[in-house]
Each structure stands twice: as C-alpha cells, then as structure tokens.
Amino acid sequence: MQQGPDELSLVFQALADPTRREILSRLRGGPTTVGELAEPFAMSRPAISQHLKVLERAGLIERTASAQWRTCSLRTEPLDEASAWVERHRGEWNARFDQLDERLREMKGSTDA
Amino acid sequence: MQQGPDELSLVFQALADPTRREILSRLRGGPTTVGELAEPFAMSRPAISQHLKVLERAGLIERTASAQWRTCSLRTEPLDEASAWVERHRGEWNARFDQLDERLREMKGSTDA
DNA sequence: GTTGCATGTAAGCAACTCCTTAATTAATGA
C-alpha cells in the first residue's frame, strides 16, 4: 500500500509537460473527444491516452464515456491550490495581492482545501 | 548539443517536489547557506545539492559563493510566467480576477518580464 | 454474429528522477 505524491505535486508534475499543457489549453474551448484532442500531435494515440491519465490523476480533467467516444473536460479546481502556492511565493507586493485574493475568495465562497 | 525542455516545463517540474517547494518557502525568509537549508530535511547533503541544481536550472534560485559557504537566494521571475499560465486556465471568474490583477499590476508599475 | 471504429491496456525500452555512499574540491585557521 504505497502512498503516492501529494496533490500539489501531482498538479505541478502534470503541468510540467508541453503536450499536457496544450491539451489543457485546447480543452478551454469546451469538452473534446480523445480523437480530436490527439489529432494535432505527432504522437500515437496511446501516448495521448497516457497523458490524459496523468491529467486525470491530477484532477485536471474529467472523462465521461458516451457511446464509443470518451469526452474530456477541464477541471480547474486543482489549479486554485497551485495558483495559491505560486502567488504566495511571488515577492512582497504579491503577498499583499494574496490577501486581496483571499478576501475575494471568501466573497466567492471557495470550497477548496 | 541537446536542447532541454522549455523554461516553463523546467519551472513546473521544479515545483513538483515537496522538498524543493519547502526549500523555496524557506528562502522567502532571506538568503540561506546550503547547510542551513539542508538541516531540517531527513536527507543527505548531496541530495539537497541536487535539488538545488534543479531549482537553479529552472532559474528559481541563485547561488553565490563567499568563503566556503554557498548562499542561495530566491528568484521569483520564473514564477511570473508560471503564474500567468495557471491564471489563464482558471475558469471564467478567475479570468475576470486576472483583469483586476493586471490593473493592479499596472498601478504597481511592474518590472518583470 | 461479424465487421469497423474509438479508445484503453500491456509490454518493452531508453532516458530521467531521487536517493544513497564515497571521493573531490575549495577555503579557513592552527
């Protein structure tokens, strides 16, 4: 029963690959099938499948099956934690900005850990 | 002459490890020697040295030698690009928040790339 | 049922990660 890396590490690791970042960028346009997603890449389908698995493990995409197509859609929640970490480390002025961020997040009623 | 991964990938990859993230967090308190940095970790010095090399490669720290001590200090510039990427992908509400970010950044008169 | 399409899984391989211990470099100070 080995325990994998923490959530934040999974997210940053998922983002540490240009192919995966582009997949996420393309998903901003809305849910997409794996085939459409794979098309622009000079890479086999299984390779894309594996990238999607990494993204799913990080919670950054959701896959739903309908007929023989799997539709992938973006999940941005994990990016909130990543963003919080990065902003927290971006110099003094940004620290003040974080406070504003948090204030606004309260107003928004955030549900993240 | 092999060409390594792009800068943004290097940054995210550097952040994808709890030890390295904690090193960066500790460096927020100001420049620190490798020895001080290594102390709280249950890990050999060479291991820390290698983590520092990863952080340096990503541009996240700077090392300066004085006497037999190497002092490490934080460089936040690479986080700006990482932040920009993450914010760009954080949903609609956050997009609006980005505008506020930019507005405030203008007020600040940002000097970053 | 059988064919065909969309996707996932399995197995294999080179390269990389993250740690270790041992040896090395470099500066200090008696």
Place this chain on the structure above:
DNA sequence: TCATTAATTAAGGAGTTGCTTACATGCAAC
C-alpha cells in the same frame, strides 16, 4: 603544511516517465 569545514561531483541503484507497437475492449451498424 595539515586538519577541519562546506559543499559539490561521481558512481550506482530502484523506481518513474514518455514514448513505441501489438493486442484487447466496448459500442454501433449492418
């Protein structure tokens, strides 16, 4: 000069990543 301290480099090993090709699964239309 020699020992001490601070840190890095070297070598090696277990596990992971990122791709490949080949095979399996699952649904649909005939």
